[in-house]
Structures are given as C-alpha cells and as structure tokens.
Amino acid sequence: MPASPLTTGERRLRRALVATAVFAAAMVVVVGAVVAYWFRAVLPTEPDPFTRGPYLTRVGTTDATLRWSVDGDRRVEIVATTPEGREIRSATGRLTGLTPGATQGWMAVVDGSARASGTITTAPTDRRAPIHFVAFGDYGAGGEDEWAVGRVASAQRPAFTLVPGDNSYLAAAPSLFDRNIFRPMRTLLAQGPFVATLGEHDLAWFGGSDVATALGLPDGGKRYVWNFGPVRVLVLGLEADAADVPFVRRELAKPGARRTYVVVHRPPQPGNPVLQAARGRVAAVFAGHNHRYERRTVDGVLTLTVGTGGAPRSGDERLTPVSGDAQVSLAVFGLMRVDDRADGADMVFLDSSGRVRDRVHVR
Secondary structure, three states, rough: OOOOOOHHHHHHHHHHHHHHHHHHHHHHHHHHHHHHHHHHHHHHOOOOOEEEEEEEEEOOOOOOOOEEOOOOOOOOEEEEEEOOOEEEOOOEEEEOOOOOOOOOEEEEOOOOOEEEEEEEEOOOOOOOOOOOEEEOOOOOOOOHHHHHHHHHHOOOOOEEEOOOOOOOOOOOHHHHHHHHHHHHHHHHHHOOOEOOOOOOOHHHHHHHHHHHHHHOOOOHHEEEEEOOOOEEEOOOOOOOOHHHHHHHHHHHHOOOOOOOEEEEOOOOOOHHHHHHHHHOOOOEEEOOOOOOOOEEEEEEEEEEEEEOOEEEEEEEOOOOOOOOOEEEEOOOOEEEEEEEEOOOEEEEEOOOOOOOEEEEEEO
16 A cells, blocks of 8 residues: 655654754764864873872972982973962972971973972971971882872871881882882872881891982981971881980980980880980880881880881781780771970871871870
C-alpha cells in the first residue's frame, strides 16, 4: 500500500529535525575543536622543570639559601618579595637583604614563568619575638605515612624543622633522596630548612656524607650549632655521650639564647653525661630512633622522642618499645609543633591526621 503523502506540517517537522541534527553535529565539531585548542594552546602542558626542590638549606636574619635541580640547561631565578614590597632577585639561590623577623614569599621563575613557590621566615632581631618550628625524625621512607606527616607539618608554617635523624631508608643513597626526602617533603622544605642530624640508616652509606651535603648540614650533620634569633639548637649526632660534654658546656655558656634545644638521634637514658651538663639549661631534648612518640623526664631534662615521621613501624613491640619512665607513649605518626615565646614554649604533638595528642609547656 503506497505511503500517504506527507502533510505540510509533517514536511516542516522533518525539515526541522534534519536542521536540528545538522546543527547538533556542527556543535559537536565546534566543541571538540575548542576543547582541543584549550588543551593544546591554552592550558600549560609543560611538565614540572624541577627534578628536586627548590628547597631551603639556610635561613638567617636577612639572608636565605635555596637549592634545586632542574631538567636541562634552563635559567632559574628566585624572586622574593618582602613585606614592604621590595623585590629581591637571585640566579644562584642566595638571597640577601630580606626583612628580619618576617615571612616573605619567594617564586622560582623559569623561562619567564613562576614554576615553584614557598615562604621564608627570617630570624628576628627582637629577642621577644615568637619562633615557630616543628620536629620529627625517622621519616625518609617515601610512603603515605611520611607524606601525611609532611602535609600536617607544612600546615603549621614553621620557620624550620628539627630532624633527629634517619632521613633516608634503608640507606642514605643519593638515588633514593628524591623518593624518600625531597618529593614527600617538598612543600615543607619550601618553607624552611631541615636542621637535621644523622641516624644509623644515614650513616650506613659512606658515613652520611651524601645526605648531609644534599640538606646543607654543617659539620656533616654530626655536631653543630643552629642559631635562629633568640633560639639556639645544639645538634649532637647519633647519640649524646661524654665526648659531647665540652661542646655542650661551651655553647650553653655563650650568651644570647632565650632558650636552647638539643637534637640527637638515640634517646638519652638516665646517667647520660650530656643530660647532667644540660640539666636546668635546656628547654628540651629531641630524639628519634624509636618509631613512636614519648614524653619523658630523664635526669631532670624534658626528653621528647619523635621518631614519628612516617618510616614503617614494626608490629613487634620489642622493636618499638615503651620506655618504663615515659609519661606519655604513643605508637602513632606525627610531629611536635613548638611555639617558643619570651614567656615560655608551648609544645603540641599532632598525629598524622592533625589531631592533638599531647601538650607540654616549658618556661
């Protein structure tokens, strides 16, 4: 049976449907072309030029030093802006003329575009100015627990980080540094340097010289002084022993420090001669080695074990033992935040979810 001829209304509807289909097809082509253009010509497609950093190795009252590694022979310029709006530029990573006791932003410019950024908090000249820093050790394994600790630490906006050793697992081999240190801690190291000592895993590879060089540690990371405004840090290396006593006594006798902290890898035990020399003269000792947080008072000295930076913890409690004299002992990952002020220092232990797990105040 022959089809009935289309009515005028049906012909109009068919033409409308055909026109709509043609228009939709054209729009698909146009949208596809726009998206392709957006991704190819508008959005940045160049990969990160930095294979490491930039990261801070030193901060003083008016100066700071950054290091980095970059793909190819590309010119990098560090541009810092002070609170007063002054612009400071450096092609070497050495910045001078910064404002004392202030936080100033920096950018790493590559081929005319800012490709990395961070902040620099310089040491104050005012002895009553507050100093904010964090502390954790035993971190450099490259796992998610370390990344989480790094995120919580960077959220505190510290001027620097105290690290009581074991910066890289299972050894401080240069081929492991980016995975174990510089990628997980990139944001934190863009805010302030690591004031670190060396643990057994660091020392197992050529005495730790490579990790000390990479982090810019004085004296190979074994024994040195870090002064930051009115705060002084004595770094002692693997363990505090009788050989450190003359150094500790000499540095404690020097004027100028509002408060002094000690950093050592292995937690000192009762009868340690360094504790006897430091009693009543240091605010706290920060140690690592044991992969847990502990607050202890050893021979009258506040001793904080913060081997909590994210390196794996064995399920065998004999390898992460609870100290018999511990006032607090927690098998968690995290960090200690220290707010050092003229009237005292507040120390808060935060776990890797940002939860406050312990508090202590010293005068």
